[in-house]
Amino acid sequence: MKIKLRGNDQEWDHARVVRVGEISLESGVEWLTTDFNCTVTDPEYVKGFLDRLRDEHPRLYGMILYVEQPFPYDLEANPIDTHSLSARKPLFLDESAHDWRFVRLGRELGWTGVALKTCKTQTGAILSACWAKAHGMTLMVQDLTNPMLAQVPHCLLAAHVGTIMGVETNGMQFYPEASAVEARVHPGIYQRREGMVDLGTLSGAGFGYRVEEIGRELPEAVVVFGE
Numbered sequence: 603m604k605i606k607l608r609g610n611d612q613e614w615d616h617a618r619v620v621r622v623g624e625i626s627l628e629s630g631v632e633w634l635t636t637d638f639n640c641t642v643t644d645p646e647y648v649k650g651f652l653d654r655l656r657d658e659h660p661r662l663y664g665m666i667l668y669v670e671q672p673f674p675y676d677l678e679a680n681p682i683d684t685h686s687l688s689a690r691k692p693l694f695l696d697e698s699a700h701d702w703r704f705v706r707l708g709r710e711l712g713w714t715g716v717a718l719k720t721c722k723t724q725t726g727a728i729l730s731a732c733w734a735k736a737h738g739m740t741l742m743v744q745d746l747t748n749p750m751l752a753q754v755p756h757c758l759l760a761a762h763v764g765t766i767m768g769v770e771t772n773g774m775q776f777y778p779e780a781s782a783v784e785a786r787v788h789p790g791i792y793q794r795r796e797g798m799v800d801l802g803t804l805s806g807a808g809f810g811y812r813v814e815e816i817g818r819e820l821p822e823a824v825v826v827f828g829e
Contacts, residue, residue, distance in 0.1 A: 603631050604770070609641030609672060615651055623662035633767060634665045638672035640697055643680070645687050648672045652690050667767060668715055668742075671696035677707050684712035692740060692766075700726055702733040715740040718763065720756045721747050731763050744770040749780040750818070753791055754809050757799055771799060783818045 605622050607615040619636065626634060642648055648669060656663040668691060674680040675697035684693055694715035695708045700722040708716075716734045718727040718741060727743075734741060743760035753773065760769030774781065774792050785792035790800025804810030 603633070604635045604637055604670070607636055607638050607641075609638040609647070612647070612651060612654075616654060619655060619662065620659055623659065623665065626665070627661075632665065633667045634662070635667050635670055637670040637696075640671055640674050642672040643674065643682070645673075645682060645684060648687055649690065652687075656690075666691055668692035668694045668740075670694045670717060671698065677704055677711065681707075681711060686712075688712045688714045694740075694742060696744070699730055702726075702729040705730045705733055705739070706737075709734075709737055709739060713739075715742065715766065717742045717744045718759065719743070719745050720759055721745055721752070724755055724759075727759060731759075735764070740766045742766055742770065746772050746776065749773050749777060750784050751809075751811055751813075751816075753781060753784070754788070754804065754811055757791060757801055758804070758809060761801060768797075769799070784816055787812055787815050 603622065603626055605619055607618060609615070619634075623634060638648070652663065652666075652669070655666070669687070671694065673682050673684070677698050687693055692714045693712065694717050695705060695713050696717040698704050698708060699716045699718065705716055716730055716739055718731055720727050731741060741763055742765050743756065743763065745756055748756040748771065753771065757769055757771060771794075774794070778792070781792045788803045790802060793799075803812070806812060
């Protein structure tokens with residue numbers, strides 16, 4: 603379960619994690635992640651947050667699988683040294699991980715993991731994954747914006763790249779009807795059952811879309827390449 607935090611209010615962030623953590627314990631959730639969405643500029647903020655959670659709620663601290671992108675996405679403009687933070691918990695690049703060169707810079711600054719997103723281009727995600735794996739960084743595949751056929755390569759990347767904990771795929775939660783046509787052919791990809799998706803219906807060339815069977819009617823192209 604991912605917990606969104608403000609990054610500018612220690613008391614609010616701490617109380618939120620404790621409350622969500624308590625609900626998670628009651629519900630049998632084993633792992634949590636925290637996401638500051640680039641709102642923090644001082645590592646001491648996140649360190650203080652983690653240290654307090656460790657001291658006051660050690661079980662919840664132990665459930666934190668990784669910390670996601672607390673600092674501004676432009677690493678070149680904000681070269682924050684994060685080694686002291688990643689010594690406490692794995693620290694994952696998210697918004698910054700759109701180019702393998704930024705992944706390289708992130709590792710130099712102390713980041714230890716990468717959240718891959720196919721919506722930032724499939725090629726970019728694969729290149730970042732290759733560089734990160736070659737240099738001992740851990741991986742996740744995340745996104746909230748992969749409806750229709752975009753959900754297929756998103757899930758396939760997670761299935762093959764070797765992630766730390768499956769795949770984040772929440773698009774169906776926010777706009778389930780957007781993928782209703784594709785779900786008739788690939789129901790397991792667009793419906794989670796016991797926290798899992800099923801890729802068993804994919805077959806054939808390429809990504810195994812089975813486009814002919816889906817039969818989605820798309821609007822006329824606004825721009826045609828070469829014209």
